[in-house]
Amino acid sequence: MAKTIEEINKKLESGRAVVVTAEEIIGIVREKGLERAAQEVDVVTTGTFGPMCSSGAYLNIGHSKPRIKLGGGRVYLNDVPAYIGLAAVDIFIGANALPEDDPRNRVHPGEFNYGGGHVIEELVAGKDVRLVATAYGTDCHPRKKLETWLNIRDVNEAVLFNIRNAYQNYSVAVNLSDRVIYTYMGILKPGLGNANYCSAGQLSPLLNDPYYKTIGIGTRIFLGGGIGYVAWPGTQHNPDVLRNEAGVPKRPAGTLAVIGDLKQMKPRWLMGASMQGYGGTITVGIGVPIPILSEEILGYTAVTDADILAPVIDYSEAYPQRKGDVLGEVSYAELRSGRIVVRGKEVPTASLSSYPRAVEIAVTLKEWLLAGKFRLTQPVAPLPGVESGVTFKPLKERPLEE
Amino acid sequence: MIVSRRIVLRFPRRLVDRPIVYWLIKDYNLEFNILKASVTPDEEGLMVLELRGEQADYDRGIRYLTEAGVRIQSLSQDVIRNEERCTHCGACITICPTYAFEVDPVTREVSFYGDKCIACGLCIQACPPRAMELHF
Ligand code: SF4
Ligand code: SF4
Numbered sequence: 001m002a003k004t005i006e007e008i009n010k011k012l013e014s015g016r017a018v019v020v021t022a023e024e025i026i027g028i029v030r031e032k033g034l035e036r037a038a039q040e041v042d043v044v045t046t047g048t049f050g051p052m053c054s055s056g057a058y059l060n061i062g063h064s065k066p067r068i069k070l071g072g073g074r075v076y077l078n079d080v081p082a083y084i085g086l087a088a089v090d091i092f093i094g095a096n097a098l099p100e101d102d103p104r105n106r107v108h109p110g111e112f113n114y115g116g117g118h119v120i121e122e123l124v125a126g127k128d129v130r131l132v133a134t135a136y137g138t139d140c141h142p143r144k145k146l147e148t149w150l151n152i153r154d155v156n157e158a159v160l161f162n163i164r165n166a167y168q169n170y171s172v173a174v175n176l177s178d179r180v181i182y183t184y185m186g187i188l189k190p191g192l193g194n195a196n197y198c199s200a201g202q203l204s205p206l207l208n209d210p211y212y213k214t215i216g217i218g219t220r221i222f223l224g225g226g227i228g229y230v231a232w233p234g235t236q237h238n239p240d241v242l243r244n245e246a247g248v249p250k251r252p253a254g255t256l257a258v259i260g261d262l263k264q265m266k267p268r269w270l271m272g273a274s275m276q277g278y279g280g281t282i283t284v285g286i287g288v289p290i291p292i293l294s295e296e297i298l299g300y301t302a303v304t305d306a307d308i309l310a311p312v313i314d315y316s317e318a319y320p321q322r323k324g325d326v327l328g329e330v331s332y333a334e335l336r337s338g339r340i341v342v343r344g345k346e347v348p349t350a351s352l353s354s355y356p357r358a359v360e361i362a363v364t365l366k367e368w369l370l371a372g373k374f375r376l377t378q379p380v381a382p383l384p385g386v387e388s389g390v391t392f393k394p395l396k397e398r399p400l401e402e
Numbered sequence: 403m404i405v406s407r408r409i410v411l412r413f414p415r416r417l418v419d420r421p422i423v424y425w426l427i428k429d430y431n432l433e434f435n436i437l438k439a440s441v442t443p444d445e446e447g448l449m450v451l452e453l454r455g456e457q458a459d460y461d462r463g464i465r466y467l468t469e470a471g472v473r474i475q476s477l478s479q480d481v482i483r484n485e486e487r488c489t490h491c492g493a494c495i496t497i498c499p500t501y502a503f504e505v506d507p508v509t510r511e512v513s514f515y516g517d518k519c520i521a522c523g524l525c526i527q528a529c530p531p532r533a534m535e536l537h538f
Contacts, residue, residue, distance in 0.1 A: 045515075049489065051530055111527060187528050194496035271489065273530035279403050283489060283531065339506065352530065354491040356512040 017042040021362035030301040033102030038295040047287040047361030048200040051354025054164035056094040056283035060156040068143035073135035095282040109182040115280025125267040158262035164234035168206030168254040172197045177316035182277020200358035201305045201332035205288035208301045210247040216379025224289030228260025238392035250309045287361040307331035406454040412473040413447030430463035437520045480521040483514045487533035497528040
């Protein structure tokens with residue numbers, strides 16, 4: 001039956017293609033069997049919507065008159081510092097950046113109500129953002145100060161460039177200590193008071209393509225409500241982890257670096273977020289279409305929450321001290337039931353990523369495909385796989401000599 | 403007729419150390435349940451009470467509090483969810499002490515039952531997009 005991406009694109013053009021979400025495919029495979037489902041279905045759409053810290057955007061704001069060289073100076077967008085180690089008017093704003101006068105954790109736990117993620121959300125929403133910059137001045141770029149309102153429609157380029165998103169599976173966070181802890185996995189109550197998880201599970205892009213057989217560099221995706229591309233494997237991409245018999249990772253594994261035109265994106269799918277006691281971040285919506293090129297690929301997309309296991313990690317000690325201890329493994333079906341059992345204790349669960357929004361992304365991508373607004377791409381290079389030798393190394397610290 | 407209402411009392415600084423609530427029981431036959439009590443950084447007293455008693459006693463009690471200089475507000479409007487910002491993630495579910503949030507097992511959407519909320523404020527900081535808002 002093997003189809004090609006070109007053939008599927010032709011079917012999409014002629015309106016004969018069958019596109020379903022990664023949730024719908026589960027029932028279809030159950031009812032019709034793998035073989036028939038693989039013949040009938042052309043594309044399975046996935047989705048995820050969760051806080052993704054390694055995100056940011058670059059802007060080229062255009063040249064002022066007289067000119068200013070921001071590189072090496074300082075730039076603030078709504079008081080949030082942007083990265084400026086680039087030429088004259090290119091700036092990068094990271095989702096975790098905070099205003100210099102933010103109290104951070106001086107009064108613990110800090111609130112982190114506004115940061116780079118919120119700046120990106122406001123830009124995308126078309127709001128004016130206050131830019132304040134200082135520079136050292138040169139003969140060709142004499143200006144030393146710039147204060148202006150900035151709007152995304154006026155800048156040359158505005159590009160979302162997230163270097164690590166869409167984690168393939170993630171740990172479940174608990175707290176074994178006797179005090180409340182505030183983490184990037186949310187608020188964790190003492191003595192196994194709650195368990196937080198963060199994955200779209202059966203809808204998550206890389207969990208539907210566990211060996212990266214279709215998702216690669218150049219894959220066109222839904223990104224922040226617009227169209228984006230997989231730019232590269234994400235940082236910390238770690239394909240060679242424990243996997244179940246079907247190949248589904250049981251630990252955090254692959255990641256994606258993604259890029260796309262911020263001007264087309266929507267604030268509904270790029271929302272500033274605040275993790276109490278931890279920092280500011282951004283919630284990013286990503287959806288990846290999986291072309292059903294073979295029965296094997298379809299088999300992977302039929303993965304269910306019950307098949308996907310995640311490790312339970314203590315964030316009071318094992319995580320901060322980088323100890324490898326895993327308290328157990330639980331499935332996303334158990335996590336979604338609202339309760340898991342850890343060390344014999346029933347622990348209530350909560351999700352940080354939104355399942356209803358992940359569904360909405362998968363459905364939107366399906367509609368785009370069916371309406372002819374979105375075509376599949378052939379990756380130009382694969383993501384490093386299990387055999388690639390790519391691993392996730394810890395820092396090797398070497399003390400500085402006197 | 404017996405009524406039971408949840409209210410927020412705000413005591414100006416000069417009233418913080420007066421036994422106001424004591425008189426409510428003694429003179430107005432009202433039963434109460436303290437849901438939350440604190441002194442704010444500017445030394446205003448804040449108390450969330452569930453007050454129960456005969457409607458007539460309740461009304462007289464409230465009048466007494468108002469005349470003493472206590473500001474009163476009903477609780478139902480206190481903490482509200484900004485539906486535009488709620489992403490239905492569910493991070494608030496295990497944080498709320500009164501189980502005011504519930505996940506629909508099928509759609510996984512998170513419902514907020516304002517009538518269960520005692521305005522403790524815990525969800526406000528726990529909600530990553532800051533969809534829970536305190537309204538005075
Ligand atoms: S934590 Fe906030 S965004 Fe998430 S479900 Fe609760 S109210 Fe909605
Ligand atoms: S303020 Fe929030 S956490 Fe507190 S009772 Fe109300 S809904 Fe629950």
